Amino acid sequence: MGRPKQFDPETAVEQAMQVFWRRGYSGTSPQCLIDTLGIGKGSLYNAFGGKRQLFDLALRHYLDAHAAAMDALLEESGPVKERLRGTLHLLADTDFADPERRGCLAMNTAMEFGHDDAALAAMVREMLDRTDRTLQALLEEGQRAGDITLERDARDLAALLLNTVTGLRVMARIESGPDRMKRAIDTTVDLL
Missing domain, CATH: 1.10.357.10 (Tetracycline Repressor, domain 2)
Incomplete structure (x- = not known):
């Protein structure tokens, strides 16, 4: 039986988005993500697959927030x-x-x-x-x-x-x- 996750994946995606937004993809190391998210290397890879997959999730999170803001403009x-x-x-x-x-x-x-x-x-x-x-x-x-x-x-x-x-x-x-x-x-x- 595996250990329960020690972090909230949605919060982790939000935090990762902030890091990628500040540093860019190339300027963000996996270690930087691990340190910022406060998770172990294994958790990063088990939960997200790796840096690129986490970046995709972070960018999608950003794009969804942008879409919501645009919808609000229409309203x-x-x-x-x-x-x-x-x-x-x-x-x-x-x-x-x-x-x-x-x-x-x-x-x-x-x-x-x-x-x-x-x-x-x-x-x-x-x-x-x-x-x-x-x-x-x-x-x-x-x-x-x-x-x-x-x-x-x-x-x-x-x-x-x-x-x-x-x-x-x-x-x-x-x-x-x-x-x-x-x-x-x-x-x-x-x-x-």
């Missing part, structure tokens, strides 16, 4: 432009409030692995596709309400917004403050 009330502006300003403020300036784990993963890892690329693309659909639905709502221009297709505007958001998440890692990002947000939203 808010008020003019679409102001909801978008407020959400994007909050995103910029949140990125700059993080003393480690981690940016976005999904974008960090895309930059670290590029297209060299098909499975990770597919996970990030899945998040981007879902975000794109959410933005398109939001923009269509704004078009019906007269808040968003009808001169452009909502699908094209969603692609512009998605590109803006991903660029902002990368810029947050190197900018000295949110001012340039907020100017880009305001200009993009005003163009809608």
Whole structure:
């Protein structure tokens, strides 16, 4: 009979996500994970299969949280432009409030692995596709309400917004403050 697990796997995935987010996949050793999670090497491998499998779970956890945040954006009330502006300003403020300036784990993963890892690329693309659909639905709502221009297709505007958001998440890692990002947000939203 095996020993019972001495840790909560969901908590371990959350903790691992924080480590990978801060250090990247390559910068995170199995020993670092073991130390952070407070588990033995055997537990790491028995529970998760290894560093890569734990990274996949951590990234999935992050992507699910992102999806929930995007769903919440759709559920808010008020003019679409102001909801978008407020959400994007909050995103910029949140990125700059993080003393480690981690940016976005999904974008960090895309930059670290590029297209060299098909499975990770597919996970990030899945998040981007879902975000794109959410933005398109939001923009269509704004078009019906007269808040968003009808001169452009909502699908094209969603692609512009998605590109803006991903660029902002990368810029947050190197900018000295949110001012340039907020100017880009305001200009993009005003163009809608």
